[in-house]
Amino acid sequence: MKKFLFILALQAALLAAAEEKKPACCITNTGGVSSASPAPFTDKSLYQLDSIWNSAEGRKLKLADLRGKPQVITMFFARCELACPVLIHDMKRIEAGLPSELRGKVDFLLVSFDSERDTPEALRAYRERQELDPATWTLLQGRPDDVLELGALLGIKFKKDPQGQFAHSNVITVLNPAGEIVHQQNGLNLDVAPAIEALQNTIHKVTQ
Amino acid sequence: MRALRNIVAALASLALGTMASAASQPPPGMALVPAGRYAPLFRGEKDPKEVVVNAFFLDVVPVTNAEYLEFVKANPKWRRSQVKRLFADENYLKSWIQDLDFGAANLSNAPVTHVSWFAAKAYCAWKSKRLPTTAEWEYTAAASPHRADGANDPQFKQQVLAWYAQPALSNLPPVASRGSNYFGLYDLHGLVWEWVADFNTAMVTGDARGDTGLDRKLFCGSGSEGTNDRDNYPAYMRYAFRSSLKAAYTVHNLGFRAAKDL
Numbered sequence: 340m341k342k343f344l345f346i347l348a349l350q351a352a353l354l355a356a357a358e359e360k361k362p363a364c365c366i367t368n369t370g371g372v373s374s375a376s377p378a379p380f381t382d383k384s385l386y387q388l389d390s391i392w393n394s395a396e397g398r399k400l401k402l403a404d405l406r407g408k409p410q411v412i413t414m415f416f417a418r419c420e421l422a423c424p425v426l427i428h429d430m431k432r433i434e435a436g437l438p439s440e441l442r443g444k445v446d447f448l449l450v451s452f453d454s455e456r457d458t459p460e461a462l463r464a465y466r467e468r469q470e471l472d473p474a475t476w477t478l479l480q481g482r483p484d485d486v487l488e489l490g491a492l493l494g495i496k497f498k499k500d501p502q503g504q505f506a507h508s509n510v511i512t513v514l515n516p517a518g519e520i521v522h523q524q525n526g527l528n529l530d531v532a533p534a535i536e537a538l539q540n541t542i543h544k545v546t547q
Numbered sequence: 548m549r550a551l552r553n554i555v556a557a558l559a560s561l562a563l564g565t566m567a568s569a570a571s572q573p574p575p576g577m578a579l580v581p582a583g584r585y586a587p588l589f590r591g592e593k594d595p596k597e598v599v600v601n602a603f604f605l606d607v608v609p610v611t612n613a614e615y616l617e618f619v620k621a622n623p624k625w626r627r628s629q630v631k632r633l634f635a636d637e638n639y640l641k642s643w644i645q646d647l648d649f650g651a652a653n654l655s656n657a658p659v660t661h662v663s664w665f666a667a668k669a670y671c672a673w674k675s676k677r678l679p680t681t682a683e684w685e686y687t688a689a690a691s692p693h694r695a696d697g698a699n700d701p702q703f704k705q706q707v708l709a710w711y712a713q714p715a716l717s718n719l720p721p722v723a724s725r726g727s728n729y730f731g732l733y734d735l736h737g738l739v740w741e742w743v744a745d746f747n748t749a750m751v752t753g754d755a756r757g758d759t760g761l762d763r764k765l766f767c768g769s770g771s772e773g774t775n776d777r778d779n780y781p782a783y784m785r786y787a788f789r790s791s792l793k794a795a796y797t798v799h800n801l802g803f804r805a806a807k808d809l
Contacts, residue, residue: 383631488668496747
């Protein structure tokens with residue numbers, strides 16, 4: 340009997356600990372509502388987009404599949420020799436600068452302008468070349484119309500030239516776990532502290 | 548037997564004839580814009596001087612309030628009270644009285660405005676159409692009343708410019724209040740600005756560094772040096788206007804019309 344009580348107490352303690360660790364994104368789903376019916380998207384959530392994308396792994400996904408973690412997004416194309424490597428380096432700087440509490444809790448998303456040539460295979464090769472960790476970095480290819488739409492939402496302007504290169508603006512965007520834009524930086528080689536701060540804010544808001 | 552063969556041949560040619568004309572017969576309310584060439588106002592150093600525009604259909608007039616009302620009736624998520632902020636800013640359909648009421652009856656034929664790019668795109672998709680591209684729109688709008696290319700028609704240019712010099716009216720007049728252009732299209736100038744599918748390709752700034760030539764041409768001062776048509780002020784204004792837009796923006800004198808592939 341004593342032993343039984345001890346186990347009960349242990350279980351209760353474990354349960355309490357588990358409850359504490361649960362991120363707020365999931366707590367809202369408890370209390371009767373199963374996680375099968377998540378809360379509706381907020382008015383400004385990019386996760387409302389219906390477009391379907393191909394990942395470097397050859398998976399098909401909607402942006403909404405990324406819900407729950409903050410995202411750092413930029414648009415790029417694999418053949419870009421100048422701006423994109425710098426942009427991705429900037430994102431790596433954000434990743435490297437994350438405080439330990441945010442490590443592994445932030446996703447990095449690269450969406451290609453080049454629907455034609457940036458196939459999942461090309462994206463995979465690019466990811467390897469750039470040494471991007473597949474656990475935290477997602478590379479996507481989509482239909483030209485969907486690329487245009489996402490560009491419009493992120494305020495990224497781009498134009499294909501006859502050589503198949505893209506002129507484009509260099510914007511890094513931070514989305515909160517709900518998919519809303521909470522921070523943007525426009526340019527290359529900028530200080531990444533504001534982006535990291537924005538990421539910290541999204542996490543803190545969630546766990547409040 | 549011979550007579551029968553003749554009849555068959557005649558029937559076959561008739562059928563072929565209808566098929567051929569069906570392909571280029573514009574749907575109701577649209578006009579055929581034949582293939583042509585368009586010289587973009589702004590070009591990167593590597594861009595071609597001219598872009599080939601394939602033949603397409605274009606709405607004869609901008610989409611009206613009455614037409615847009617049908618759209619929001621059929622698609623509740625595009626009603627003013629229900630639209631998501633991601634897709635249209637807070638001024639969406641601002642001039643309407645409420646969700647399903649655009650106001651005075653005489654506004655039914657006025658162009659719908661205060662619509663975002665997403666809304667315009669959704670309307671076009673609902674009609675199995677699409678927004679025209681910048682190249683298509685500019686190519687079409689270059690036509691004067693009597694010529695496909697109005698570039699050398701000083702009177703036409705003057706008229707277009709005169710509209711850009713006028714403040715926007717608070718109550719827009721009905722569509723097709725003035726004459727059509729060479730392609731049979733109304734109101735490309737003189738009524739409202741219009742959304743294009745690729746508005747966010749206008750004026751690339753902070754671009755890939757390999758193409759900084761483009762940047763230089765986009766700004767004032769000697770900005771016009773890099774363009775192909777230094778006198779085409781209205782085209783500058785359209786480019787500047789497009790480049791200032793964001794996809795969720797709604798503006799009191801910004802409407803749209805739909806295009807369709809042949």
